[in-house]
Amino acid sequence: MALKNALIALMAPLPSIFFYISFLNHYQNDQHLLSPLWNWCYRHPLILANTIFFLNIDVGFWLISLLQSSNWMIDLYWTVIPVLLAHYFASHPDGEYNMWRSAVVVGLTWVWAVRLTHNYLRREKWQWGAREDWRFTDMAQQHGQNWWWVSFFGVYLIQQVFLFGVCIPLYIVHTVNKPVNIWDVVASIVCICGIIYAYIADTQLYTFVTKNEKLKEEGKALVPNLNKGLWYYSRHPNYFGEQLWWWGLAIFGWSLGGTWVFIGALINTLCLAYVTTLVEKRMLKQEYRVESYKMYQKTTSIWVPWFKSSPIQVFKDKDC
Incomplete structure (x- = not known):
């Protein structure tokens, strides 16, 4: 198949x-x-x-x-x-x-696509259409x-x-x-940061899921929540990295006179915000992780890597 x-x-x-x-x-x-x-x-x-x-x-x-x-x-x-x-x-x-x-x-679009395709196939265990x-x-x-x-x-x-x-x-x-200008440099940096950030976040998520699958096979208790690495600073760092990519691409168009070009990136961000709510509702339907994830929601930003509560409180709760 x-x-x-x-x-x-x-x-x-x-x-x-x-x-x-x-x-x-x-x-x-x-x-x-x-x-x-x-x-x-x-x-x-x-x-x-x-x-x-x-x-x-x-x-x-x-x-x-x-x-x-x-x-x-x-x-x-x-x-x-x-x-x-x-x-x-x-x-x-x-x-x-x-x-x-x-x-x-x-070139950047190719790098982004290879990264995302690799993540898709890795997540699907290298099976097409499973x-x-x-x-x-x-x-x-x-x-x-x-x-x-x-x-x-x-x-x-x-x-x-x-x-x-x-x-x-x-x-x-x-x-x-038009000649290359400083905004092309800014856009390139934002795009590259988005690609790298999303790759690191997705790799950390893949490692976490793989570890839990192994624990399940061995009949051991699952780790309820991923709150280490980039996931310590925000609940969906992979989504944040992906948004950096699209907004960086929009800067390329804006710098060339496309004043309305951010509308596409904005609509995509709003759509992803809705998807995020669905993902979090799905998380809370899994009984083994409900309490841990609720605490995670209280102490960790949803996308952007900043602290919603004081650093001291987050440090106390980071292993919950």
Whole structure:
């Protein structure tokens, strides 16, 4: 099954890739049978990207999910689509941009994607499509027989809104040709800090979960709460690191005149805030960790690494 899912995941974006390559090869040929289509694709790069996303991801991935009774693939492609968009905007013939800035942004996007993909596969024990996001599973139970069509809007179409919202800076970077400035340095530092911070937090979480799985196999008591490392300073440092990445990317777009570009990062942050409430409710449903986690909530910031109570009190409670 894992090999089958890996092949599906690798083949899923091929229609979009083949179509775009055809466009690049023929858009200058006015005698081509599809020249009106190629001309339209040339004049509307952002609309084209959204159209391709809608047909290949929203519709295509949704149909695959109905056949497999699982929405696992959209999680994996959250890490892939930004890379595809970065190369799409960079290679579109209507693009005009600073080569150095483009190289930095595309390179950083690759580093971010590799880090997140590694974390996804590590968390799934290197199995492709072993399970879907627990939030989708809960939603399926809530909607029952209507889930087959609700999932199109609640899993796929909404992802297009979020992903294009946070990836708009990639478009701006490749449509504005200005010299590299200090804000590019600031944006790069924020992005790099976000990637490193999230990697450390996710690695600490992975180590904690792996240790608890081993204790469970041995029939021993589980450790109720992770409150060491970066998790000592905030309850969701991995989410904080991820937000640093998206806000850093937004700075790239803002520095080039995209004054509204932070809207995507803000919407994503608000969405993640809602997801955080769901995660914490889920934590409190596990009886063995209820009391420990309630204390953790009282003494530790939810995202940003600062102390909600005095350092002395946190020091006293850190091993609870």
